[in-house]
Amino acid sequence: MFQMVCMTCGQTCSDVSLVACPHDGGVLDLRYDSEAFPLQPHLPGMWRYAARLPLTDPKHIVSLGEGDTPMVQSSQLGADIDLPQLYFKNEGLNPTGSYKDRIASVGITYLRQLGRSAWAATSSGNAGASLAAYGARAGVEGYLFTLESAPRAKIAQIMSYGPQVMSVKRLGYEPAAEIATWANIAALCDANDWLMLITARSNSPQAMEGAKTIAYEICQQLDGEAPDVVYVPVGGGGLISCIWKGFKEWHAAGRISRLPRMVAVQPLGCDPITQAWQAGRPVEPIEDCGGAVSGISLTSPPDGDLVLQDLRESDGWALSIADEDTYRAQSALASREGLFVEPAAAVVWAAARADRLSGRLSGNEQVVALLTGIGFKDSKAVQRMSAEEPLPLIEADDILDIGP
Numbered sequence: 216m217f218q219m220v221c222m223t224c225g226q227t228c229s230d231v232s233l234v235a236c237p238h239d240g241g242v243l244d245l246r247y248d249s250e251a252f253p254l255q256p257h258l259p260g261m262w263r264y265a266a267r268l269p270l271t272d273p274k275h276i277v278s279l280g281e282g283d284t285p286m287v288q289s290s291q292l293g294a295d296i297d298l299p300q301l302y303f304k305n306e307g308l309n310p311t312g313s314y315k316d317r318i319a320s321v322g323i324t325y326l327r328q329l330g331r332s333a334w335a336a337t338s339s340g341n342a343g344a345s346l347a348a349y350g351a352r353a354g355v356e357g358y359l360f361t362l363e364s365a366p367r368a369k370i371a372q373i374m375s376y377g378p379q380v381m382s383v384k385r386l387g388y389e390p391a392a393e394i395a396t397w398a399n400i401a402a403l404c405d406a407n408d409w410l411m412l413i414t415a416r417s418n419s420p421q422a423m424e425g426a427k428t429i430a431y432e433i434c435q436q437l438d439g440e441a442p443d444v445v446y447v448p449v450g451g452g453g454l455i456s457c458i459w460k461g462f463k464e465w466h467a468a469g470r471i472s473r474l475p476r477m478v479a480v481q482p483l484g485c486d487p488i489t490q491a492w493q494a495g496r497p498v499e500p501i502e503d504c505g506g507a508v509s510g511i512s513l514t515s516p517p518d519g520d521l522v523l524q525d526l527r528e529s530d531g532w533a534l535s536i537a538d539e540d541t542y543r544a545q546s547a548l549a550s551r552e553g554l555f556v557e558p559a560a561a562v563v564w565a566a567a568r569a570d571r572l573s574g575r576l577s578g579n580e581q582v583v584a585l586l587t588g589i590g591f592k593d594s595k596a597v598q599r600m601s602a603e604e605p606l607p608l609i610e611a612d613d614i615l616d617i618g619p
């Protein structure tokens with residue numbers, strides 16, 4: 216089993232259902248009894264790592280086949296920049312199309328384990344879809360509070376799973392609205408004994424454990440060793456922080472002999488973590504979000520300072536990518552690798568390329584770039600990639616004239 220240890224003051228909390236340190240509000244980390252742990256291959260997908268997840272009984276598991284996503288070696292893009300050992304971990308092939316399914320699977324399982332009847336959350340996209348799908352699977356109610364400006368295509372996927380979806384006035388561009396929304400969702404959950412699920416370590420430490428299974432899988436897929444460098448798209452910061460935790464746990468369990476360097480990739484124009492990294496100071500919220508890349512454009516990243524700590528610990532770094540380079544990377548991944556991903560995922564290829572061209576990568580490293588979500592998620596970006604090209608209209612007989 217596990218204990219909750221505050222990452223700020225180091226105190227252990229006896230109540231494992233807490234979501235923040237009762238003494239100082241610090242982020243709680245789940246620590247398990249022993250460093251070595253058995254795999255449970257009879258459980259579905261990522262649940263074979265259940266010994267490192269907050270699960271008391273496998274009967275609670277809510278699974279749609281999350282995890283076990285493909286790791287594919289680059290066929291062309293790596294060769295273009297003389298980086299032959301470039302791999303893509305394709306999280307877009309999870310059940311709802313993003314890595315958030317790992318978190319929702321653990322979160323909704325944990326909800327059932329606690330005996331709660333509903334979840335509530337804020338999200339404008341992938342996390343909402345994941346929670347709604349796993350909530351539907353578990354037969355529990357869901358309440359999603361979204362942004363006034365949330366893209367309707369993303370909301371459509373969420374609504375299809377049947378939760379109650381409401382948009383909150385001024386949420387997304389007024390800090391006061393954000394603070395009030397989060398506080399009121401927490402109060403609503405307390406009053407009704409529901410579970411608030413936010414995909415940040417500082418809000419849902421138990422559910423976030425699901426994300427670290429990506430690190431375990433990467434090591435297993437690379438024949439039992441860690442890669443040299445891992446590129447991760449970063450918005451709130453919880454994903455990269457959990458993946459780093461996963462590598463450390465896999466290492467402590469004696470399964471790998473070394474640890475990778477972690478690289479946080481942010482969208483230029485909305486990159487408070489990169490700015491803090493470069494200035495050598497704590498993360499500060501930024502006023503205006505200039506970046507248009509949905510999913511990783513956050514003005515106030517909830518797990519930002521954890522990311523800075525992880526980058527230091529892993530001897531990693533942070534960098535930011537301009538939106539136009541991100542869209543170019545998205546097209547290249549589709550047309551040169553057959554990988555159809557959303558812009559928030561494509562930043563990792565743009566970043567690896569920039570680092571290779573600047574010489575930060577020598578070309579000899581084994582590099583894993585994490586593709587977090589599938590291309591269908593952002594329909595505007597899909598339009599940008601292809602729909603502006605005119606479609607030739609031909610007669611059936613014209614087909615015979617076509618050739619290389």
Ligand SMILES: [Zn+2]
Pocket residue numbers: 221222223224225226236237238239240241
């Ligand atoms: Zn504390």
